[in-house]
Amino acid sequence: MPKKSKLSTPAWILEGFNSEAEYNKKKGIKNKPKAKAGEEFYVKVCPQCRSKDVNVVIGEVGAWECKKCNWKGRSIEEEAVLEEEYFKIIERMEGK
Ligand SMILES: [Zn+2]
Incomplete structure (x- = not known):
């Protein structure tokens, strides 16, 4: 039987920090911004017809x-869209 991995315990707990945020601050780790539902994404739109x-x-x-x-x-414009629409556009661009 292989031993259970120690990876299940986050480093910040093992090193005795009160929170992950505090640990990251000490270590200089910056959290990636997490995408929230309904958050705005930016997509390229045609400056002429807004397509x-x-x-x-x-x-x-x-x-x-x-x-x-x-x-x-080259004067492409950007427009804010919701996450759902953004992923639809990405999928379409990738030809799915
Ligand atoms: Zn156009």
């Missing part, structure tokens, strides 16, 4: 094109 159906132009650094109105350029 989110935009893609980077292959072979042109920093250039974008809109599939809807055929706009092409």
Whole structure:
């Protein structure tokens, strides 16, 4: 029988800190911001027709094109969307 891993006890407990936050502060560890439900994400939108159906132009650094109105350029804009919509867009961009 293999011994149970000690990893189940967080380091901050083993080292006698009162909380994980205190431990992280001492060690200089910064917590990654956690995404909350309904939190806003930013997606690229076409500056001309506000469509989110935009893609980077292959072979042109920093250039974008809109599939809807055929706009092409570098002045792409961003729009805040909710998490749910954001992941739908990501999935679509990855062609799922
Ligand atoms: Zn457009």
